[in-house]
Amino acid sequence: MLDDFYKDSWEWLAWHWFYPATFFGFEWAHIDYLFLILAIPAVFVVRWIGNWQARQKMEVAFRAPQLEWQPVSLLRYIPYTLMGLFILFLIIALARPQRTNTRIEQTSEGIDILLVMDISESMRIEDFQPTRLAAAKKTAIDFIQGRQFDRIGIVIFSGAAYSLTPLTTDYEMLQNYIQEIDYDLIPEAGTAIGNAIGVATNRLQESDSKTKVIILISDGDNTGGSLDPITSAQLASYYGIKIYTIIVGTEGEVPITERETGKKKYFKNTINESTLREIATIGEGKFFRTTGNQALEEVFKLINSYEKSEIKENRFKTTQDFYHIYLSWAIVFFLLWLLLKSTFISNVLED
Secondary structure: HHHHHHHHHHHHHHHHHHHHHHHHOOOOOHHHHHHHHHHHHHHHHHHHHHHHHHHOOOOOOOOOOOOOOOOHHHHHHHHHOOOHHHHHHHHHHHOOOEEEEEEEEEEEEOOOOOOOOEEOHHHHOOOOOOHHHHHHHHHHHHHOOOOOEEEEEEEEEEOOEEEEEEOOOHHHHHHHHHHHHOOOOOOOOOOOHHHHHHHHHHHHHHHHOOOEEEEEEOOOOOOOOOOOHHHHHHHHHHEEEEEEEEEEEEEEEEEEEEOOOOOEEEEEEEEOOOHHHHHHHOOOOEEEEEOOOOHHHHHHHHHHHHOOOEEEEEEEEEEEEEHHHHHHHHHHHHHHHHHHHOOOOHHOOOO
């Protein structure tokens, strides 16, 4: 502690205070004062003219060798130099050189979001590239990468629904889980949309977040489960949960690769959007119909823009003054000037 005291006490003696980079790195509380530096030479010129005019002249005869200029006569300028340096550093101190550090803290209440993903057999259809599920997985990962401060969880469903991850801000873990999602994770066949909303609601009802969101991705037909989708949506709405629904798929002839033979076959596909549309209405969200990878990506970007976390930013500004460094030097030069101005140095004769 004592060492720090001595170190701070003698800090003003360091040479780096006079480097140009140091001066350019300062902020100045009264930068206009620095223009007074330009007046310092004028003050000495005026003083010299006044002294020259008021000087008493006396004719004295000297021999030629005595009239030669002597270097010692330069000593008479030392007090003037010290006074000039005193004024210079006093002006710098008055301009108050400073350095400001700004610290920014960001806080957010965040949003709780559950991605509810259909992994039923129909999500193997290849009207999206390479399949509906693969496209949904990629888009979900991109969505997660674009979020900040939000807790996100994953629910998967086919004939039954299961929570794959809890609500978390570990986005890397979420992406790893999404990459591992496959059709075989749930053995029950079908599309239990009502059960999926029920599992998501059960997760979110325990949340203290002001904003709770379900994003449901499916091909639209509820063909399994024990819960009615409309009833589940009404329950979610009761708990203040907003629901966005996204249908993936196209109507007409669509391709799918058979698991057993690996051959691609085509069949006629129909899309029933009425259920998901009504769910979104009940959940006070929005319904989206997508027919390709690009459209699905655009939908997630849109939802990303709708559901923004409220970020509060606090700025802490600390200012450190350095005027005392230059004031110390000004005092030193002033004391030296007082010491020398009345000595023989000030009275050394000119040529």
